[in-house]
Amino acid sequence: MTSPVRLAQPWAPQPWGATDGAPSTASDPLFLEKFPSMRLISWIWHVRGSLALPPAQSSEDAFDRLAPLFREAGTRHERIDDTLTFHKKDPTAQDKMSVFDGGVLRIEKSPAGPVLRYHLVSRALLFCFLLAPLFLGFAQLTIAMGKFQKPATEVAGHHGKAADAYKKAAAKAEADKAAPVPLNPIDKFLGAPEPEKPKKGDEDKPGRRNKKPSPTPAYVFAGIFAILYVVGRILEDRLAKALFKKRLLDVQDA
Amino acid sequence: MDGIRVGKRVIGTQAPVTVGWENIPKVEGGPVRQFIFTWFQPTMLFALLAFWYYAPNSIAKASVGVGIGIGFRVLLLGLEWVNPRFESWRLTWKELVTDLFYVGLGYTLLRFVDSYIGSDVMVKAIQVHVHWESLKWFTGLPLLLQAFLIVFIFDFGQYWMHRGMHNWYPLWLPHSVHHYITQLNINKGAVGNPVELFLIGLGVGGFFDFVPRAFLLAGTFGLAVGSYQHINVRFNSPRWWRFLFNTTEHHSLHHSQDYESTRSNYSNTFIFIDRMFGTCIDGEAELLGMEGGRRMSVREQMTYPFTEGWKTLKERFGRPSAAVPAE
Numbered sequence: 001m002t003s004p005v006r007l008a009q010p011w012a013p014q015p016w017g018a019t020d021g022a023p024s025t026a027s028d029p030l031f032l033e034k035f036p037s038m039r040l041i042s043w044i045w046h047v048r049g050s051l052a053l054p055p056a057q058s059s060e061d062a063f064d065r066l067a068p069l070f071r072e073a074g075t076r077h078e079r080i081d082d083t084l085t086f087h088k089k090d091p092t093a094q095d096k097m098s099v100f101d102g103g104v105l106r107i108e109k110s111p112a113g114p115v116l117r118y119h120l121v122s123r124a125l126l127f128c129f130l131l132a133p134l135f136l137g138f139a140q141l142t143i144a145m146g147k148f149q150k151p152a153t154e155v156a157g158h159h160g161k162a163a164d165a166y167k168k169a170a171a172k173a174e175a176d177k178a179a180p181v182p183l184n185p186i187d188k189f190l191g192a193p194e195p196e197k198p199k200k201g202d203e204d205k206p207g208r209r210n211k212k213p214s215p216t217p218a219y220v221f222a223g224i225f226a227i228l229y230v231v232g233r234i235l236e237d238r239l240a241k242a243l244f245k246k247r248l249l250d251v252q253d254a
Numbered sequence: 255m256d257g258i259r260v261g262k263r264v265i266g267t268q269a270p271v272t273v274g275w276e277n278i279p280k281v282e283g284g285p286v287r288q289f290i291f292t293w294f295q296p297t298m299l300f301a302l303l304a305f306w307y308y309a310p311n312s313i314a315k316a317s318v319g320v321g322i323g324i325g326f327r328v329l330l331l332g333l334e335w336v337n338p339r340f341e342s343w344r345l346t347w348k349e350l351v352t353d354l355f356y357v358g359l360g361y362t363l364l365r366f367v368d369s370y371i372g373s374d375v376m377v378k379a380i381q382v383h384v385h386w387e388s389l390k391w392f393t394g395l396p397l398l399l400q401a402f403l404i405v406f407i408f409d410f411g412q413y414w415m416h417r418g419m420h421n422w423y424p425l426w427l428p429h430s431v432h433h434y435i436t437q438l439n440i441n442k443g444a445v446g447n448p449v450e451l452f453l454i455g456l457g458v459g460g461f462f463d464f465v466p467r468a469f470l471l472a473g474t475f476g477l478a479v480g481s482y483q484h485i486n487v488r489f490n491s492p493r494w495w496r497f498l499f500n501t502t503e504h505h506s507l508h509h510s511q512d513y514e515s516t517r518s519n520y521s522n523t524f525i526f527i528d529r530m531f532g533t534c535i536d537g538e539a540e541l542l543g544m545e546g547g548r549r550m551s552v553r554e555q556m557t558y559p560f561t562e563g564w565k566t567l568k569e570r571f572g573r574p575s576a577a578v579p580a581e
Contacts, residue, residue: 073546074548090548090549090550091549092547093435093437098549099347099348124347128351131351131358135358138363139362142362181393181465182394183397187396190307191308192307193309195311196311213365213366217358217361217362217365218362221357221361221362224358225355228350231347
């Protein structure tokens with residue numbers, strides 16, 4: 001984790017990520033100013049970092065080199081003195097910074113030379129972070145609904161005599177299906193195994209209609225998203241730094 | 255843009271597209287790479303069919319099918335990494351998270367809803383009232399033919415549902431969300447508004463699941479053919495393959511930014527259904543999406559059909575806004 005940056009002022013008049021004029025709490029840094037305690041958890045979707053620049057590099061030159069990154073579709077940016085503010089609306093998947101919805105890049109003078117400090121905000125990171133609990137919720141919902149699930153006849157809306165008739169028909173259909181089907185002579189000739197009579201209560205057969213909904217997939221996806229969040233939080237932080245570094249340092253060397 | 259005449263229509267007037275197999279690039283690289291990406295698709299299809307055809311009953315189970323399905327998709331993700339069709343379609347972390355979110359919804363919430371009001375209920379209700387004896391003709395067919403018919407019936411229904419979505423505004427609204435994707439990746443087929451995902455899943459192909467082995471074989475067509483619809487891998491698919499099966503080339507045209515191209519290649523697995531009804535175009539496109547490639551946020555993907563539908567209703571039936579007086 002990189003050190004926090006003092007947020008630059010003043011902010012662009014239109015808050016980032018606002019689609020209808022209303023500020024978006026997820027990506028609006030003013031949100032952090034209003035609610036300082038949120039800083040404790042803001043690392044979830046805020047990426048902060050710094051990059052030492054060559055001693056002779058002016059902020060104008062540095063921002064000129066970074067400018068192509070902000071000329072993507074759906075991106076607007078504003079440069080005021082040593083600060084560049086950008087925000088993105090529906091960036092394309094091909095945009096190298098599409099994971100971020102907005103941010104501030106600021107060049108500060110230090111005794112060792114100029115330093116680029118950046119503060120990027122990503123709703124995608126927040127979304128991924130929240131997906132794990134969401135899918136855990138789905139798992140709990142599945143368990144709860146399984147407990148309250150009524151017998152099939154009632155669920156199907158059959159009552160009284162109609163329910164009995166339905167029950168008989170369903171049982172007959174199941175019994176008919178359970179009977180092994182003889183193999184076609186072509187399949188016999190080709191050596192396909194003869195089908196077995198399904199065992200009672202055998203749930204591991206294709207098709208899912210006769211199975212109770214299971215919470216397992218929801219648990220699996222909760223785990224996947226937890227892992228993806230950790231990977232994304234580290235990866236996107238590094239990729240952003242590498243991207244800035246490439247634009248600011250490599251191009252200069254070339 | 256001039257476009258290219260294909261039958262009665264001119265395609266590619268709004269965005270670049272490639273038409274004709276002879277114009278589509280081949281796999282580049284050494285002989286090993288070319289060999290792998292030429293024979294991978296047919297080899298996997300026949301290997302999986304042979305596996306399910308001959309597997310002992312103790313192995314021919316749904317759980318094994320799920321395991322193979324996951325493993326195969328992970329393998330395809332690896333192929334996307336090694337041999338992408340287009341660099342601009344390369345999978346990013348954000349795209350992966352979004353795709354998996356929808357895959358996850360499909361395995362959890364949508365499956366849950368389906369068990370109450372979807373095709374599962376529909377098929378179960380039909381099966382209860384159908385006389386088993388009347389279906390003996392089907393269950394007595396060779397396994398591979400049964401499998402083909404299960405997939406074909408489902409695909410035929412899906413073709414018309416999909417074509418309906420492109421021709422009838424109320425169905426287009428939920429489907430339009432899926433057309434805002436700007437690249438194809440292995441899980442992109444799952445991305446869309448949940449209403450559309452529910453609708454497209456409706457079908458009675460699953461009705462014929464009386465013989466478990468035939469059902470598993472049918473699943474192989476979905477896995478080893480249908481999966482290539484949304485994949486960022488360059489293959490040299492054999493001529494017979496691309497004549498019979500839907501490919502990522504076909505489907506990229508369907509997702510093109512060119513409107514006329516999107517009105518083609520509607521089938522899911524068997525492109526010959528499109529050939530039967532005159533909607534097939536052989537070709538590919540790199541620039542995908544709507545509104546010039548605007549990528550929708552997940553929030554908008556969830557709400558778009560409703561907000562757009564409401565706007566349209568207001569325009570059609572709402573009070574006309576008061577005229578602005580001249581100064």
